[in-house]
Amino acid sequence: MKLIKSNSRNVALSIGVGILSLLMSSCANDEVSEDRSVSTDVVESEAEMDAVFEDIDDLSSISLESAETSSGGRMEELDDDRLCDGVFSYEGTKESGTITLDFGDGCVDRKGNVRKGIITISHTGRFFAPGGISVVSFVDYSINDIQVEGTRTIENISETLTDTLTFSVTLVGGKLTWPDETSATREVNRIRVWERALNPLNDRVLVSGSASGITRRGVEYTGQITEDLVFVRSCRISRRGKLPVAGVNVITTANNIMTMYFGDGECDRNIRIVINGVSDNVIVE
Structure with a gap:
């Protein structure tokens, strides 16, 4: 009887260990799944932020370029489908002034993006000259009902007038708010480098540097660009704005390090991410 009892105890112990192992494995899988879900959220948040604010930087750049060739007053249109008739106005001189992009209750571009509200761009010094500073702010501005807040300061740090345009960019109080609140x-x-081409649609912008933030799910992160993010004006496929067509951004949270690969120049919504050695693809809508 003792032998049979001992075997029963061993069997029960084996079953218990097996169940415990299964439970631990299940919990580990759940943790991995949750971990990857959080990581994907961080990646998408960073990509969406890049898309919206790079689009704003591009709008600011073409508006400031137009202001330099204008004597002031109201211009009826600019050669950009994002700016409907009457959206652009400028007061001041070439040395200092304020640009107002008033999208009113809605301006629709060819991609179907709807911009509302006001972007204000105040500049001191010439945009294309070293030392020129522009400050971008928002009044009830949104793109596709995503509200945009913050103060973006852009300083021309090019060494000479003949250099490729190089800007220092800081964003303070940046925030996006979705319709679900x-x-x-x-x-x-x-740092933002603007490489200009004969055809403006072929312009490239190279972005380097760092960012930090909190995602919609409350996850804190920091980001460091390890290979320049490359934006082209013609690639505005995301409903958030513009996405990089190349470059690498490394995102760090409390639990993970994620590497975002934006491809080799193709204009698409795909981002390859690597988390703890595991590769996955994310499509940004």
């Missing part, structure tokens, strides 16, 4: 925040300290 969830929001994400962001601070930025980056």
Whole structure:
């Protein structure tokens, strides 16, 4: 009887260990699944922030370029489908002034993006000259009902007038708020290099530097660009704005390090992410 009893005890112990192992494995899988879900959220948040604010930087750049060739007053249109008739106005001189992009109750571009509200761009010094500073702010501005907040300061740090245009970009109090009232925040300290082409649609912008923020799910993160993010004006496929067509951004949270690969120049919504050695693809809508 003792032998049989001992075997029963051993069997029961084996079953218990097996169940415990299964439970631990299940919990581990759940943790991995949750971990990857959080990581994907961080990646998407960073990509969406890049798309919205790079689009704003591009709008600011073409508006400031137009202001330099204008004597002031109201211009009826600019050669950009994002700016409907009457959206652009400028007061001041070439040395200092304020640009107002008033999208009113809605301006629709060819991609179907709807911009509302006001972007204000105040500049001191010439945009294309070293030392020129522009400050971008928002009044009830949104793109596709995503509300945008923050103060973006852009300083021309090019060494000479003949250099490729190089800008220091900081963002303070950056925030996006979605229609469901969830929001994400962001601070930025980056360098933006504008490579101009004969055809403006072929212009490229190279972005380097760092950012930090909190996602819609409350996850804190920091980001460091390890290979320049490359934006092209013609690639505005995301409903958030513009996405990089190349470059690498490394995102760090309390639990993970994620590497975002934006491809080799193709204009698409795909981002390859690597988390703890595991590769996955994310499509940004």
